[in-house]
Amino acid sequence: MRRLGNLEAEIMDRLWTWSRPATVREVVDDLNKTRPVAYTTVMTVTNILHSKGWLLRDKQGRAWLYTPVRSREAYAAALMENGLGESKDRSAALVHFVESMSEDEVAALREALRGVERQAKG
Structure with missing residues (x-):
């Protein structure tokens, strides 16, 4: 298993900490409290984490809700x-x-x- 990249780890950290499904917007808003990051960047990395099997996603309205697969x-x-x-x-x-x-x-x-x-x- 390859170690998560910096932004991957930051995204996963929030989802693990929150222990609930979350949208990309929620992750972006929380990341922006400590450093600037573009919505599209977080969306791309979250999609990559989904493709790698790290995240499940479920459509809620127009947004995806992401949940970690592993603890x-x-x-x-x-x-x-x-x-x-x-x-x-x-x-x-x-x-x-x-x-x-x-x-x-x-x-x-x-x-x-x-x-x-x-x-x-x-």
Whole structure:
């Protein structure tokens, strides 16, 4: 999976944060609070995100409502999987990753592993 570009990430961030479908106009208006961006630019990038399978869209009147297909967490997990794929030794890469984690993150990882084990046992 390729990392999202800057504007792609900004658009997805808003849609993930809002947790509801939104129009291009809503995204543009929010982006323009921090920096100028043209409606047509956001519309083009949103259409690209839809074509790539990142967004679903549903027609509401004359506008499209966009909704993320994946959660922010699923995106982050896919990036981590890609990072592991870059190593010839996935175990060593995992060890380096875990060594850089805080105690709270390690505890969360342990809990996640226990949850996966419980699911596997059915």
